Amino acid sequence: DIQMTQSPTSLSTSVGDRVTITCRASQNINSYLNWYQEKPGKAPKLLIYATSNLQSGVPSRFSGSGSGTEFTLTISSLQPEDFATYYCQQSYNTPRTFGQGTKMEIK
Amino acid sequence: QVQLVESGGGLVKPGGSLRLSCAASGFTFSDYYMSWIRQAPGKGLEWVSYISSSGRTIYYADSVKGRFTISRDNAKNSLYLHMNSLRAEDTAVYYCAREVVVSATGLGFDSWGQGTLVTVSS
Numbered sequence: 001d002i003q004m005t006q007s008p009t010s011l012s013t014s015v016g017d018r019v020t021i022t023c024r025a026s027q028n029i030n031s032y033l034n035w036y037q038e039k040p041g042k043a044p045k046l047l048i049y050a051t052s053n054l055q056s057g058v059p060s061r062f063s064g065s066g067s068g069t070e071f072t073l074t075i076s077s078l079q080p081e082d083f084a085t086y087y088c089q090q091s092y093n094t095p096r097t098f099g100q101g102t103k104m105e106i107k
Numbered sequence: 108q109v110q111l112v113e114s115g116g117g118l119v120k121p122g123g124s125l126r127l128s129c130a131a132s133g134f135t136f137s138d139y140y141m142s143w144i145r146q147a148p149g150k151g152l153e154w155v156s157y158i159s160s161s162g163r164t165i166y167y168a169d170s171v172k173g174r175f176t177i178s179r180d181n182a183k184n185s186l187y188l189h190m191n192s193l194r195a196e197d198t199a200v201y202y203c204a205r206e207v208v209v210s211a212t213g214l215g216f217d218s219w220g221q222g223t224l225v226t227v228s229s
Contacts, residue, residue, distance in 0.1 A: 001169075030212075032212050032213065034213075034214070034215035034216075036152075036215075036216075038152075043202055043219035043220065043221055043222060044152065044202075044216075044219060045219075046215045046216060046217045048215075049214045049215035049217070050214055050215070053214075055215070055217065087151065087152055089152075089154075089215070089216075091206070091208075091212060091213030091214065091215060092212055093211070093212070094157070094166040094211075095154055095166065095168050095169075096142070096154040096157070096213065097154065098151060098152040098153070098154065099151075100151050101151045101152075
């Protein structure tokens with residue numbers, strides 16, 4: 001199974017900050033890396049698919065990059081509604097696997 | 108609009124069984140792979156199982172293999188998860204989710220249901 005490791009696992013940030021979350025895969029997954037945002041009591045929401053493609057309706061302050069085994073999610077200027085937990089997930093093969101999550105909190 | 112609505116969750120004793128359902132609407136259900144994904148209380152996301160659009164290809168996580176069975180009825184736009192021999196560690200919110208898959212590689216779970224809670228406890 002492909003292991004997905006996110007860092008950091010928690011982040012204390014402020015509105016307006018630029019934030020980067022890293023996700024590493026235990027083997028090459030080409031560009032099959034997706035990012036999700038989860039808020040308490042709600043289902044996860046797909047933000048970015050295939051490394052860098054913004055899902056419809058997602059603000060342009062979110063961006064993704066990387067390839068192979070190392071990937072990043074960047075939020076260019078944090079907004080109050082962005083405080084949430086973020087997960088990466090590989091869809092290169094089965095079983096589909098998720099990172100452990102990065103919880104973003106207000107400083 | 109795309110809608111996925113899970114049902115069937117509840118409290119069950121260890122060793123018991125439960126069947127979850129997911130009713131899909133707003134899209135051509137038979138065109139999409141579907142998955143079950145769960146989240147234990149206070150924990151992260153764990154993929155459980157997927158079924159191809161035709162139902163011919165099925166995969167399970169090792170943690171549920173031999174105990175859970177995924178199925179679908181494209182005529183009824185419905186996805187199911189039959190869960191047997193339930194354990195305390197199966198306690199979680201169970202989500203159904205839609206995935207675009209091309210040649211066995213996916214492009215993310217782009218639609219999710221609201222989830223249904225399964226609690227395994229004596």
